[in-house]
Amino acid sequence: MNQWYCSVCHEMFDYEDKPVICEICDADHRMIFNIKEVPQSLEQVRDLARKKLKGICAGYPSCDGSFDKICQREAYGKPIGLGGIGLGRSFRGNSEALEKIQLNMSVLGEHFEPDTTCSFLDVDLEFPVLASSTAGAQKYNDAMDETQFCTSVLRGSKEAGTIGLRGDTWFYTLDDNPSLNAMKACEGYGIPIFKPRSQDVLKNLIEKAEDFGCKAFGIDLDGCGSSIMALHGQPVFKKSVKDIEELVSFTNLPFIAKGIMIPDEALMCADAGASVVAVSNHGGRVLDSTPGVATMLPLIREKVGDLVTITADGGVRTGYDVLKMLALGADAVLLGRDIIRAAVGAGTLGVKMHLEHIKKTLKKAMFMTGMKNIKMIDSKILFDYNQNKEEQWEKY
Template sequence: MNLEELRSVAKENLKGFCRVCSFCDGKACRGEVPGMGGVGTGSSFIANIDALSNIKLNLRTIHNAKDPDICIELFGKKLSMPILAAPITGTSYNMGAKISEEDFIQMVISGSKEAGTIGMCGDGGNPVFYESGLKAIKEENGEGIAIIKPRENSEIIERAKKAEEIGAIAVGVDIDGAGLITMALMGQPVGPKTKQELKEIISKINIPFILKGIMTVDEAQMAVEVGAKAIVVSNHGGRILDYTPGVAEVLPNIAKKVKGKITIFADGGVRSGVDVLKYLALGADAVLVGRPVIIGAFGGGKEGVKFILEKIAKELKQAMILTGCNDIQSVDEKIIYKK
């Protein structure tokens, strides 16, 4: 398998829904929701890309970082890389349905495990979305993370308990999905949560809880206060609210306040290992990858997912050599160029 072949197959399988652009920046597909683009003008999707692009790195080659260790520990489990597959659903209305929901998430969870890391599954208006994710995680002996839409508390707790029962590593809520139109159209409204509602959910769950969709310092601090074990700094891929800043713009201030108190994931616009390194330097503990994983699955199944994740990991390692970082713990703001 090579990247050119994988992209060619993915382009055919995603025809009409994703152009598989040579560089995925959200400009060609702006406003295509459902589909693979960003909501409205597409500015939030594009902001993720631009914010990362604007960060420059200091090249350093007089050091002993010759074979960097890119392993991390997450919720007591050692991973081969600080890169996880983001929760993605909706193959039928976002990706053209050449691959079923069940097959897609199996590819993501299995391919991630084979790469030595973890895949996340998502939730949606169709019960098949979440059920397929749990089935895939169960088949991989619990090596996956289940993310649930911000439904009524009783429904979230019920779904979280199912994830617990199959041995999932963690569970979470993508609270940034509070206004998803697709959920409302399917008669399953979602909405924001109060601190008390979040405390109630977390008090009933016995595995680590993740809050996905944090974009401000105050909400990151609230996540710590309610007992979440991790946050995902994310604007939902630019697919829910137009004109948000890019994740790389807000991450540093969030990290300054909560780094060390809670695990920080960054999600949005990751296309390479260099992007991963930038997010780590800005304060993330690990990153989530979405659209490249879709290309991997639609271009090569679970082997394609593994190929994409390992490609990004290799790029990360090379970038760490060229910035003087021996391990993930040594990556910090010193590698970022500042005028």
């Protein structure tokens, strides 16, 4: 008799042969492990993801969209998969913008343990990192069932002490929506982000989110150029300020305006009633040659001040990157591609392990820059080449 482990719901079973399906959560055999083979490290999770995503993603430590990476070679002139659109300049620009930023190391003072706790839309979190609104894992080599992917992201996020966003794509429908199916299974502990569909369709989706007890909802405003949605009979549209105001007034759920890269448009969203502005270029997947998110983030924060909560994503791979985004003006940071790999590799377990790793490196980064808690973090921990020596160190 062998013991088997479901990586989506953590249940264990005794069977001679590998179960075809988990009798608790309906996860299929792809997410069930012999107890002796359950991954014990993040590297083992990544190895499993590499095998499942062969030819699509090699799980490189430096996920930056360079042409020596499988994802970007495959993306040029083909469906983009996990790569960036066009020549991948926006994808690379996100990583390059973060890479240019350097942290000031501070080692003198009383010893302390960094406090990473925070809140996001009145939800208490153990650290300000959220799983971003990715979708479509089912179409990557049929790596895993889409609803199980969404469920793994939501459960793994909750178990790690944070909350997950869920996305939307061309095979999600009003009647069969893996994101909302997962929200229901997780008792609403998550935030659905919808493509900019017609107002009537969005209102129907919002009502479902309300029924399932979701904490908020959002619109991928930068998804308005998605050709694959229209190709499959699910058209998307640019949204006006009036459209946003209409959706905000339709529900009591907080609204997240995702995909903002221009300061004036961030302010317009805030004035229209958005609770959160998500600074994002969609991981470099909708328009080539945009600035990196880390370049635009401080400009957007300066424009909107404290009118709204700000999230940022794009090129974030470590807790050190998270700290940089927080110092540039983000209230919370989103992770995309790494969460896909973690979920594909080991379901809920993989997502939890990855997020816990990010939390660990964030705490290390805070400790080494003298930041005792999240509220303390600001631009003074960033080295500024444009200031002379006296101006730079006057911050201290």
